[in-house]
Amino acid sequence: MAKWCTTCDRPVEGDTCEVCGQSVADQPRERVPLKWKFFIVVTVIYLIWRIYQLISWLSH
Numbered sequence: 330m331a332k333w334c335t336t337c338d339r340p341v342e343g344d345t346c347e348v349c350g351q352s353v354a355d356q357p358r359e360r361v362p363l364k365w366k367f368f369i370v371v372t373v374i375y376l377i378w379r380i381y382q383l384i385s386w387l388s389h
């Protein structure tokens with residue numbers, strides 16, 4: 330599994346980023362999944378709102 334360089338915002342193969350030279354050996358990868366969770370929650374809320382609007386539009 331590739332690690333993530335937070336400085337360059339790109340995946341890194343190995344323990345050191347080949348672009349900025351920063352060590353990524355002990356960095357947790359929590360930031361990206363948290364971003365995705367937030368994105369999924371926002372998308373679900375948006376979809377529920379659109380479906381609610383569609384249903385209320387159809388029932389009139």
Ligand SMILES: [Zn+2]
Pocket residue numbers: 334335336337338346347348349350351
């Ligand atoms: Zn980097």
